[in-house]
Amino acid sequence: MGTLHVTQTGSFLQRHHFLLRRLHSLSGIVPIGVFLIVHLTTNASVVWGMVNSSKYDGLHGGAATFQHEVNFIHSLPFLILIEIFGLWLPIAFHSILGIYYATTGRSNLTRYPYQDNWRYSLQRISGYVGVLFIFYHVATLRWGWTFLIPGGTKWDGEFAASTMASALQGGTDGMTTAGLFVSLCYMIGVSLLVFHLANGLWTAAITWGLTVSDKAQRRWGLVCAGLGAGLMALAWSAVIGFATLDPAEAQLAEEHVNRGHGVEPAHVDSNVAMTTSGNEE
Amino acid sequence: MTSPTPVSQDSAKHELGAERSVYFRIKRCDGPGKATRWERFKVKVTRGEGANVLACLERIAANPVTADGAKTTPVVWDAGCLEEVCGACTMNVNGKVRQACSCLIDTCAPNDGDEVVLEPMQKFPIVRDLWVDRSRMFETLKRVKAWTPIDGLYATGPGPKETPERQQERYIYSTCMTCGCCLEACPQFQQEPDASKWDTSFVGANAIGQVQLFNEHPTAKELAPERLDAMTAAGGVSECGNAQNCVKVCPKEIPLTDAIAAVGRAATIHGIKRFFQGK
Amino acid sequence: MAAGSGSEKRVIVIGGGLAGLAASARLAEQGIQVDLFSIAPVKRSHSVCAQGGINACNEVARQQGFSEWAHMDETLYGGDFLADQPPVYEMTHWAPKIIDLLDRMGVPFNRTFEGYRDLRLFGGSLFKRTHFAGATTGQQLLYALDEQVRRAEQDGMVTKYEFWEFLWPVTEEVDGERRCVGMVAQDLRTMQVRAFRAGAVVIATGGCGLVFGKSTNSVSCTGAAAARCYQAGAWYANGEMIQVHPTAIPGADKCRLMSESARGEGGRVWVPRTKGDKRDPRDIPVPERWYFLEEKYPKYGNLVPRDIASREIFDVCVNQGMGIGAENMVYLDLTHKSREELDRKLRGILEIYEKFAGEDPRDVPMKIFPAMHYTMGGLWTTFTPEERTADSVMDRDSNRERVIGMQIDAKNTMSTNIPGLYALGEVNFAYHGATRLGANALLSCIFDGLFAGVGIANYVRDDAPDEEAVSSAPFDAAVKQEEAKVESLRSRAQQGLTDPAVNPYVIAQELGKEMTDASTVVKTGERLEKALNKIQELGERCSRATLADASLWTNQNMAFTRSLSDMVKLAEVILAGGIERRESRGSHFRLDYPDRDDDQFLKTTVAEYDAATGRPKISFREVITPLVKPRARTYGKVEKSSDPAPEPRETVAAEATS
Incomplete structure (x- = not known):
C-alpha cells in the first residue's frame, strides 16, 4: 500500500504534510529551476558564445565565453555557502521527498494512455533518471570520480570547456564509442531534467491554484511548453557543443581568457578551482 | 417487449438474422481473500435490441454455464438505476472503468464473436465477482464535511439567493454520483482495506469536487476552514499528481481538475493564513 | 441478540430514498435514534431517477391566482378523486415550506437572473409551479437529504445498515392488539439473518416496477418489502393503480423515459404497414408507413393526450401485432427535422436516446413503447384529520370557512393497520389516487418523511413498549x-x-x-x-x-x-x-x-x-372527500388525459438548448 509509507515514516510527514508538499513544489522552481536555467544558459555559451569569436582574436569564441562565465562564477563571494544552501540541500530535499512521493503512485498508462497521464508518469521517470544523472554529473566532474569517465579526464575549472569536451568525447583525440555513450547519456539526462522542470512548472500552477480553469491550464501549458522548448534548445546545444568541441582549440581560447583575467594557469591550485567551479556543472 | 433470451448451448444457429454471439471474459472471485479466476461465457444478443453489459450479465445469471459448457454460479454484480445516475454498476469494461449500464454491446463489441472483458474495480475491496465495497467513498464525504450545516428541518424561510452562473457551477459538481471512476483511474489513489487508514489516505477527485461544491454555497461555506483543514492534511488535495485521468473518465463530465486547482488555491491561502495566525 | 436493545428509543427506517432519508433526518432531529436499512448505499436509491421537478405554490404563481388549495385541487383532480383529501391538503400546503427547506440545504435549484428560484410549467396546471434542478431534480434532492443524514450519522443519531435486505416485520400481540416491535433483515454480503428491535418500523421502500418486468424503475424496485408486510398482515391499497408512461425507450434490461417534447417538436409515430417488416426504417417508403395516430386522430395527430397515445400504441402492438418486427415497439420519428433544429430544441433528450439505444435519433427513428412508471397504490395508511380555519391566502379558491388537514403530532400519521409499522413515500398509497401528477412524487416522498416523522417520534416516545419489555419469542x-x-x-x-x-x-x-x-x-x-x-x-x-x-x-x-x-x-x-x-x-x-x-x-x-x-x-373503503366534491375529469375535451403529468425532460431539453 502506498499509504502504508505515511504511517511507517512517522507522523512528522503527516503533521507537516501540506508544508512539505508545498516546499517540495517550491524548491523545484526556486532555487532548483532557476539554477537549471542559469546553468543551461551558461553551458550553452559554448555554442552561442561563437558570436564573440572576433572579441577573442579569432580563437574559439564559444570556449572563451564559457571560460569567461566560469571565471565570473568563481569570483562570487561565499560560493560554498551559496552552493550548499542554494543548491545541494534543495536538490537533496526535492529528490528525496520527490522519490518518496512518487512511490505513493501507481502508473496505469496501459489502461489510460492519455497525454496527461503520460506526463504524470514521465514526470516521475524523469525525476528518477534525473537524480541518477545529477549524481553521475556531480560525481565525475565535481568530486573527480574520473574512473567513471571514459578516458579518465579530470575536469579543470581553468580549462572548463576543453576538459568538459574531453569528458564527453572519451578523451582528447576525438569522439570515441564510449564518449558517444556518455554524450548520449548527457543528452537524455538533460532532456529529462528540462521536461521535469517545464512540466513541474505546469503542474505547480495547478497545485498552487494559479491556473484553475481548463482554459487557463492549457494557456499556461503553452507557456511551459515554450519555456521547455527554449531550455531544450540550450541543453542540446550545450551537449552537442561540447561533444563536438576540439579540446586543443578550446584550450587556446581558455588560456587567452585566463591571461586576460591575469590568472596564470601554472599558479592555479586545481583543487581550489574544482571547489569553486563545481556549481557550473 | 424483447424478452432476454437464455443462452443456448446449441451454437449452430447464432448467426440467423441479426442475432449474434458475444463472449464475456469475467474476472471472478468468490469473496475477500479468495483466489480470482477467469470465466468465459457466450451470450446471444440481437443487433439493435439495445443490450448492454448488464442485460448480458442477466442472461448469464439465467443460464450460468461457461462457454466450455461447465456449470458455474451466476456472476455477482452491483446495479441500480440502469440509467447512469446512481453509480452502482461501475466496473472495468475492456480495461477501462465505466458504468456497465451505459455500455452497449453493439458499440463495445460490434461483431459476432467479439469479446468483452469485465473486471471489478481494483481500488476497492472485493465483495464478490464484480461487486466491490465502496464504503470508503461515503466515509470520505464525512471527512470533508460534504453537507450544508442548516439549523434544522423546520421552516425558517428560503435559502440564500444565488446567481444562475453560480448555480450552474455548483450543479455540475452536485451531479457527482460517487461512482468512483475518478478514483479507479487515478494513479495516486490506492486501495486501502484498512479503514483506520482512510482518514490519512488520499481523498481522491470526487471528494475534492464536493469540497468545491460546498465551499461555493453561502451557508455551507461556513465549514470551509474545516474542509480545508482536511484538504491540507495528509491525504488532502496536495496528494494529487495531476495525471488528470479523473476528468477524462468522469461519466458526468464534472470539471474535477478545475475543482482540484480551485481547492489547491483555497488551500494555499488557508495554509498561509494558518501559518501567520500561528494555529 | 437484537441490536438496539438498550433503553434508548429507536426507529428502524427501511429504504434510503427521499422518504426514508427525510424520515431519518426528521427523527434524528427529534432525538430518536435511527437505524437506517437499505439494500444499496442510500445515495444510490431510485429517487435519483426523477428528473422533472417538484411542485409547490410560490409567490409568482400566487400573484397570478394560484394557491396551495389550487395545487391540492389539481392533485385530486389528476388522481381522479381516489385519494383521501386531508393528506393531499396537508401535502400541498406544506409544499412551499419544503422547497424553502431544500433550498437551505443547498439544492442547486435553477435560478432566475436575479437569483431567485426559477420555475417551469408542468402539465395539469396553468401556472408555473414546478421547481427544478437541471435535468436531475430527484438526484439533487436525494443528495441534499443524504448529506443531512450523513451529518446526523456523524453526530451519532443515525446508524446505516447498507446492503441489508428487510425480510419480515416482527410483531407482538398485547391485549389482542398487534404492534410492530422490530424486524428481521439479512446482510446481503455475509447472508447473516438477524432480528432488530425498535419502537417503530418505517417502510420507505418505493414502488414495485419490477413486478412488470421491464419498467422505468431501478433494479431494487421489486415491491418485495411491501409484499412481505402485506403477507405479515398489513393492508395493501389500490394495488391496481399503476402509472404507465406512453413513451419509453425499451431496453434489453429496462425502459428509460423518452420525453413527450419529442412529439411536441413534430415527432411522428408510425409502424410499417406490413406486419413484421424487418427493413431498416429509412428504407421503408412513406406510403408503406402507418402513421396510426395521425390517421385515427386527424385533428390532434401525434399530440393526442397521453392516455390515448398509450392505449393506441398498446393496441397496435399487442392486439394487432403491428409493432416493429412484430415486437412491442413503434417508431417515434424526428428524422424529417433538421439536425440544427433538433440540437437546439431537444439535444438533452436526444443524447439520452443516443447513449442508451446506441443510435442517433437525428438519423434513425427512435423505437418507443409505453412502460410501467409509478406505483400509486401501496401499503394502506391512516392519519388523524384536523379541522381548522381556512387560510385567506393559501385557501383563497376554496370558498370555505373550514378546511381539513392532518394533525401533525398524531401518532397514527401514515401508520399501517399494524401500529408501529409505518409506510412512507411511493410505498404509501396515500397521495396520488388513481394517477399521479408530474412533479408530485418528489413532493409526496419528502413531505411524508418530514411530516410523519413528528408523529412517529411521538409514538415511539410515548406508546412504544420499552425494548426490554418485549419478549424475544416473536423475534426468534x-x-x-x-x-x-x-x-x-x-x-x-x-x-x-x-x-x-x-x-x-x-x-x-x-x-x-x-x-x-x-x-x-x-x-x-x-x-x-x-x-x-x-x-x-x-x-x-x-x-x-x-x-x-x-x-x-x-x-x-x-x-x-x-x-x-x-x-x-x-x-x-x-x-x-x-x-x-x-x-x-x-x-x-x-x-x-x-x-x-x-x-x-x-x-x-x-x-x-x-x-x-x-x-x-x-374489500373497499370509502374515500374521505370532505374538501372537494368529485367532478368529471375531462381536462376540457381536448386535453383529456389520464396522466396529465408532463414529460419531465422536455423543458429541461428546451432550456439546455436555448
Whole structure:
C-alpha cells in the first residue's frame, strides 16, 4: 500500500504534510529551476558564445565565453555557502521527498494512455533518471570520480570547456564509442531534467491554484511548453557543443581568457578551482 | 417487449438474422481473500435490441454455464438505476472503468464473436465477482464535511439567493454520483482495506469536487476552514499528481481538475493564513 | 441478540430514498435514534431517477391566482378523486415550506437572473409551479437529504445498515392488539439473518416496477418489502393503480423515459404497414408507413393526450401485432427535422436516446413503447384529520370557512393497520389516487418523511413498549421463519440451471410479461382473470424455483429468488384489485367498464392477505372527500388525459438548448 509509507515514516510527514508538499513544489522552481536555467544558459555559451569569436582574436569564441562565465562564477563571494544552501540541500530535499512521493503512485498508462497521464508518469521517470544523472554529473566532474569517465579526464575549472569536451568525447583525440555513450547519456539526462522542470512548472500552477480553469491550464501549458522548448534548445546545444568541441582549440581560447583575467594557469591550485567551479556543472 | 433470451448451448444457429454471439471474459472471485479466476461465457444478443453489459450479465445469471459448457454460479454484480445516475454498476469494461449500464454491446463489441472483458474495480475491496465495497467513498464525504450545516428541518424561510452562473457551477459538481471512476483511474489513489487508514489516505477527485461544491454555497461555506483543514492534511488535495485521468473518465463530465486547482488555491491561502495566525 | 436493545428509543427506517432519508433526518432531529436499512448505499436509491421537478405554490404563481388549495385541487383532480383529501391538503400546503427547506440545504435549484428560484410549467396546471434542478431534480434532492443524514450519522443519531435486505416485520400481540416491535433483515454480503428491535418500523421502500418486468424503475424496485408486510398482515391499497408512461425507450434490461417534447417538436409515430417488416426504417417508403395516430386522430395527430397515445400504441402492438418486427415497439420519428433544429430544441433528450439505444435519433427513428412508471397504490395508511380555519391566502379558491388537514403530532400519521409499522413515500398509497401528477412524487416522498416523522417520534416516545419489555419469542420465531426460507432455497440449489420451469429468471420474465400484457394500459376482466391463473402457476413454480448458487456469501441468486415469490404475491394483489374495480378511473382503464362509477367505486381497494389460502381478500373503503366534491375529469375535451403529468425532460431539453 502506498499509504502504508505515511504511517511507517512517522507522523512528522503527516503533521507537516501540506508544508512539505508545498516546499517540495517550491524548491523545484526556486532555487532548483532557476539554477537549471542559469546553468543551461551558461553551458550553452559554448555554442552561442561563437558570436564573440572576433572579441577573442579569432580563437574559439564559444570556449572563451564559457571560460569567461566560469571565471565570473568563481569570483562570487561565499560560493560554498551559496552552493550548499542554494543548491545541494534543495536538490537533496526535492529528490528525496520527490522519490518518496512518487512511490505513493501507481502508473496505469496501459489502461489510460492519455497525454496527461503520460506526463504524470514521465514526470516521475524523469525525476528518477534525473537524480541518477545529477549524481553521475556531480560525481565525475565535481568530486573527480574520473574512473567513471571514459578516458579518465579530470575536469579543470581553468580549462572548463576543453576538459568538459574531453569528458564527453572519451578523451582528447576525438569522439570515441564510449564518449558517444556518455554524450548520449548527457543528452537524455538533460532532456529529462528540462521536461521535469517545464512540466513541474505546469503542474505547480495547478497545485498552487494559479491556473484553475481548463482554459487557463492549457494557456499556461503553452507557456511551459515554450519555456521547455527554449531550455531544450540550450541543453542540446550545450551537449552537442561540447561533444563536438576540439579540446586543443578550446584550450587556446581558455588560456587567452585566463591571461586576460591575469590568472596564470601554472599558479592555479586545481583543487581550489574544482571547489569553486563545481556549481557550473 | 424483447424478452432476454437464455443462452443456448446449441451454437449452430447464432448467426440467423441479426442475432449474434458475444463472449464475456469475467474476472471472478468468490469473496475477500479468495483466489480470482477467469470465466468465459457466450451470450446471444440481437443487433439493435439495445443490450448492454448488464442485460448480458442477466442472461448469464439465467443460464450460468461457461462457454466450455461447465456449470458455474451466476456472476455477482452491483446495479441500480440502469440509467447512469446512481453509480452502482461501475466496473472495468475492456480495461477501462465505466458504468456497465451505459455500455452497449453493439458499440463495445460490434461483431459476432467479439469479446468483452469485465473486471471489478481494483481500488476497492472485493465483495464478490464484480461487486466491490465502496464504503470508503461515503466515509470520505464525512471527512470533508460534504453537507450544508442548516439549523434544522423546520421552516425558517428560503435559502440564500444565488446567481444562475453560480448555480450552474455548483450543479455540475452536485451531479457527482460517487461512482468512483475518478478514483479507479487515478494513479495516486490506492486501495486501502484498512479503514483506520482512510482518514490519512488520499481523498481522491470526487471528494475534492464536493469540497468545491460546498465551499461555493453561502451557508455551507461556513465549514470551509474545516474542509480545508482536511484538504491540507495528509491525504488532502496536495496528494494529487495531476495525471488528470479523473476528468477524462468522469461519466458526468464534472470539471474535477478545475475543482482540484480551485481547492489547491483555497488551500494555499488557508495554509498561509494558518501559518501567520500561528494555529 | 437484537441490536438496539438498550433503553434508548429507536426507529428502524427501511429504504434510503427521499422518504426514508427525510424520515431519518426528521427523527434524528427529534432525538430518536435511527437505524437506517437499505439494500444499496442510500445515495444510490431510485429517487435519483426523477428528473422533472417538484411542485409547490410560490409567490409568482400566487400573484397570478394560484394557491396551495389550487395545487391540492389539481392533485385530486389528476388522481381522479381516489385519494383521501386531508393528506393531499396537508401535502400541498406544506409544499412551499419544503422547497424553502431544500433550498437551505443547498439544492442547486435553477435560478432566475436575479437569483431567485426559477420555475417551469408542468402539465395539469396553468401556472408555473414546478421547481427544478437541471435535468436531475430527484438526484439533487436525494443528495441534499443524504448529506443531512450523513451529518446526523456523524453526530451519532443515525446508524446505516447498507446492503441489508428487510425480510419480515416482527410483531407482538398485547391485549389482542398487534404492534410492530422490530424486524428481521439479512446482510446481503455475509447472508447473516438477524432480528432488530425498535419502537417503530418505517417502510420507505418505493414502488414495485419490477413486478412488470421491464419498467422505468431501478433494479431494487421489486415491491418485495411491501409484499412481505402485506403477507405479515398489513393492508395493501389500490394495488391496481399503476402509472404507465406512453413513451419509453425499451431496453434489453429496462425502459428509460423518452420525453413527450419529442412529439411536441413534430415527432411522428408510425409502424410499417406490413406486419413484421424487418427493413431498416429509412428504407421503408412513406406510403408503406402507418402513421396510426395521425390517421385515427386527424385533428390532434401525434399530440393526442397521453392516455390515448398509450392505449393506441398498446393496441397496435399487442392486439394487432403491428409493432416493429412484430415486437412491442413503434417508431417515434424526428428524422424529417433538421439536425440544427433538433440540437437546439431537444439535444438533452436526444443524447439520452443516443447513449442508451446506441443510435442517433437525428438519423434513425427512435423505437418507443409505453412502460410501467409509478406505483400509486401501496401499503394502506391512516392519519388523524384536523379541522381548522381556512387560510385567506393559501385557501383563497376554496370558498370555505373550514378546511381539513392532518394533525401533525398524531401518532397514527401514515401508520399501517399494524401500529408501529409505518409506510412512507411511493410505498404509501396515500397521495396520488388513481394517477399521479408530474412533479408530485418528489413532493409526496419528502413531505411524508418530514411530516410523519413528528408523529412517529411521538409514538415511539410515548406508546412504544420499552425494548426490554418485549419478549424475544416473536423475534426468534421470525428469524427461524426466514432462516427456514434461506435453507429451503439453498436445498434446491444446483449449479447450472437447466429447467426453465423452475429457473427464477425465466419465471421473472414470464411474470413481467404477463403483468405488462394484462394489467397496464388496457385491462379487461377476462384478461385479468387469465393473468391471475397464470400468476398462480408462476407462484407454484416459484415455490420450486432452483438456485444456481448455494453459497452463503453475497448470494444474489438467493435474494432474487426470494424476492420473486414476494413479487408474485404482489402481482396477485394488483390483479385482484383490478378485477374487482369494475370501472375506469385514472390509470385504471377497463375496456369492459369504460366509465368512472363513483357510486360503487369512489372507494379505496384494500387487499388483505388471507393466510389460510395465501390469496388476497379484496374489500373497499370509502374515500374521505370532505374538501372537494368529485367532478368529471375531462381536462376540457381536448386535453383529456389520464396522466396529465408532463414529460419531465422536455423543458429541461428546451432550456439546455436555448
